[in-house]
Amino acid sequence: MIKKFTSLFPLWAVLLSAVAYVYPEYFVPYKGFIVPLLSLIMLGMGVTLSVDSFLAVLKRPYVVLLGTLMQYTLMPLAAWIVCLALKLPADLMAGVILLGC
Secondary structure (H helix, E strand, C coil), X not given: CHHHHHHCHHHHHHHHHHHXXXXXXXXXXXXXXXXXXXXXXXXXXXXXXXXXXXXXXXXXXXXXXXXXHHHHXXXXXXHHHHHHHHCCCHHHHHHHHHHHC
16 A cells, blocks of 8 residues: 555655645645755655665765766756846846756
């Protein structure tokens, strides 16, 4: 039962997102739970990593450095290009670029 439920997680996420978009008043009281729940999700993802995964990172640190470089250069650059293409105002542009980081 739980396997079937978890295998449909993308469907649940899309459906609940749509419901929250249409009826936001039902979800506003849970706003304070966002950060703790995201932290719990990230912890859960980290716990599933094996020791071999960490050893692979230590054997090839340049891949991590490349990923970090891409995250803080390419992503904000792509966000900036999208902002220019959409002709967003400066305040929205700053927000989108910060989210790109």
